[in-house]
Amino acid sequence: MPLDSPAPIAPYPRHGSNSGQPLTRRDGELKVTGRATYAADNHPADLLYAVTAVSSIARGRVTALDVAAAKAHPGVVEVFTPANRPPLAHDPDVKLGMFGFRIEVLQDDGVRYVNQPIALVVAETLEAAVEGAALLNQQYEAQPARTGLDDGERYAPAAVGVGAPAHTAYGDLDAGFAAADQIVETDITTPAQFHNAMEPHSVVAQWDGDDHLTLDMGNQALVMSRDAYAVYFGIPAQNVLIRSPFLGGGFGSKAILNGPQILAILAARQLKRPVKLALSRAQMYGPVGHRGRTWQRLRLGLDGEGRITALHHQSTAATSSFEDFLEPAASASLHAYASPAILAETQGLRLDTGTPGPMRAPGEASGSAALEVAIDAAADACGMDPLEFRLLNYAETEPGTGRPYSSKALRECYSEGAKRFGWAGRPLQPRQMRDENGMLVGWGMGTALFPCPHFPAEARATLRADGTALVETAGVDMGQGAWTALAQIAAEALGLDPEQVEFRSGVSDLPDAGVAGGSGHTASAGLALHNAGEDAIARLAELAGADPASPLFGAGNIGVVARAGRLHRRDDEGRSESYADILARTGKSMVVGTGRMARDDAAAQAWAMYSNGAVFAEVKVDPDLGVVRVTRLVGAFAAGRIINPRLVRSQYYGGMIWGLSFALHEAAQTDRRTGRIMNADLSEYRVPVNADVPSVEAILVPEEDRYVNPLGIKGVGEIGVTGTVGAIANAVRHATGVRVSRFPIRIEDLL
């Protein structure tokens, strides 16, 4: 039921500001000197190396493994197969919570997808382990692989993504189409894409006895994973320690447990020695998730003025034969443009692949790619400029629900982006512009959108005797710059400079900071840190206020301000005392504050919350060869309060480059006869190189959000991918006249 107006809610208090500075990364020096330690950089004494042997068929079973040959190789210590794999305390074919997918850990001889682990070889050296795995000479009984729409098994899913509805309808779709002057249909397919973080999934596992486990691994969800490992190995959660000080990228692929890592941990327990396992690049195309394929159809009803009367977004999304993760692409149409009737629906398709998973902007990326192409086609059909069309169909309230936006500076994004790009004067018809070399030039745009999920998170802040602070939360920095931005937030709450704050994070025995995902980590962990800092200050104020010798005696918490390491009386700022003095006089060595992510639930319900943006792209296309080059990308984004503009820009650049990659580069190619991925590497699976990105710009559009959370922070990590894909496809259409129907756009589609 649409709300006419939100319940009156007291706006969050304005927040004092000592963040917002473009600090360089706190871990910058470690990263440029090679001293930042990633999982595989660890080398405990007595280390063994593990290598998985993987399947080269997509479906069937393993009939023979030459274990003797592998074991005979000098240096090989043990070979694990389904015949001798040590027991697990949890059945890997049973789901373990929302993010606990069914996985393959040698529970049987079955093969469900290519690159599934079928044995684990452990050796004294990496070279011996690799050779041992090659010597296994596995034999199979193969069944035909199901690789596409025609041979996959279709089904009606219960959910898409992680628990989102597979079918959402607003308004009367039939009436909307009946009222339309014309209906525009757009078909788009998107391929399987692999996260391909630069750091392959790695683990160094060490057991202390049978029940204490330490894991060095890149991990996006430390406490959640700790709990899951504890279940798999049948030990108390507090006996598992995950250390993840640096991740070489995650993009969603390092939040979910996977088979190879569990096997390495099992091997370490069995052999009573530390074990290191690092997947090869090729082995990452299977057991560690990917963005699943989609086949999407959009139908837009349009009235005589160019207003959308109905929007129907259908998607068929592929998953594995044994687990469900359906790319929630159709959901992208629920939030972007005004329409009296919207239907978003997804059908599932089972293929013989590894299970897909969340990959940077899951659903939003593929869905926005298709939607923005459809919107461009609709503008075309109405003879309208694409920006004008988007403004005409601007959603003043959330489509469907009618909820007001907590903030939405999208108009400003459109206008600032268009101005910077030079959109005005764009010819309406395609193939109108050429550069000095005769290249076809095209301009396209897309709307960027991403929701603002929040996750439970906790933190601790300790003010120390010397007036500095220690703040702690089990957060994750996979490149976003969390260490820096989160420390800025904590420092602000504590009234200290960031340099005076020691920030401890990236270890699972700290307060739970939730998942680094959904672009919600800074807001969630940041709120917890903010509240912990304020709690510590309140406790300190209590001490001072109760101490007759303090200049703050009698002030009470409400009456002090924390600034530059001192508490000041609010009514008389000349009366102040340093943190160190307060602690020293009251004989305390520290005060400890705690905090958790907390926001007004009523506000979260009453308001629709999204980060917004607009992306403009220029492409040049060789008219004879069809080669496409993206010569300019300009994005303008509004995402509430910006903690660190330097880092946020980098997030936007990265997201937009992912969008470029989606539009022109990435696709896993499956051999239809065997189900094998033919380009499981980094040269044939193309990702952009430096020369592919001549010019990328991000404009930070100011936006104040008093409702999204007390800090006014929205997310920035994924939104850059959305909008960009469509903008590039639309620019290609403008350059060439060709409306593409699949991603990535290929040369042969343009000739």
Add this chain to the structure above:
Amino acid sequence: MSLSLRLDINGEPRIVEIDDPRITLLDLLRERLALTGAKKGCDRGQCGACTVLVDGRRINSCLTLAVSLDGAEITTIEGLAGDGGVGGERLHPVQAAFIRHDGFQCGFCTPGQIMSAVGLLAEGHAGADPERVRELMSGNLCRCGAYRGITEAVLDAIAAEAGAAREDAA
């Protein structure tokens, strides 16, 4: 089998015993010499994360067998900064430029990017042309997409070097 190699690693002459001809330079550095700055992103010469300098030239250490390097001079990311350790060290101008321009996110490709940039500077054929820099840095993938900062950092370092050269000449 055991082979004895004379290597100069980051300015330090070392005798390195190798018991396996399959060992790549990358695995030698990472698994046997505790120099884990160079990273393994692909082990196939496709990503550049393992880039180090051998006799001043940038190479993919994952594609180089250690046994082929007797007598070579090797510089890794660990050997780039001046003495002083973290905090007190003098960063190489390329390292400092990477921090200033936010030429990285996760940092995993960064040692390779920086060694590649140092090699590029020595090659001297990029000039101040951003397009050439982007092209000549394209053997180093960055999945985080930090290319803009990388290019700016390299151009900055090239400009600083040119400025220093001009001062020397004056």
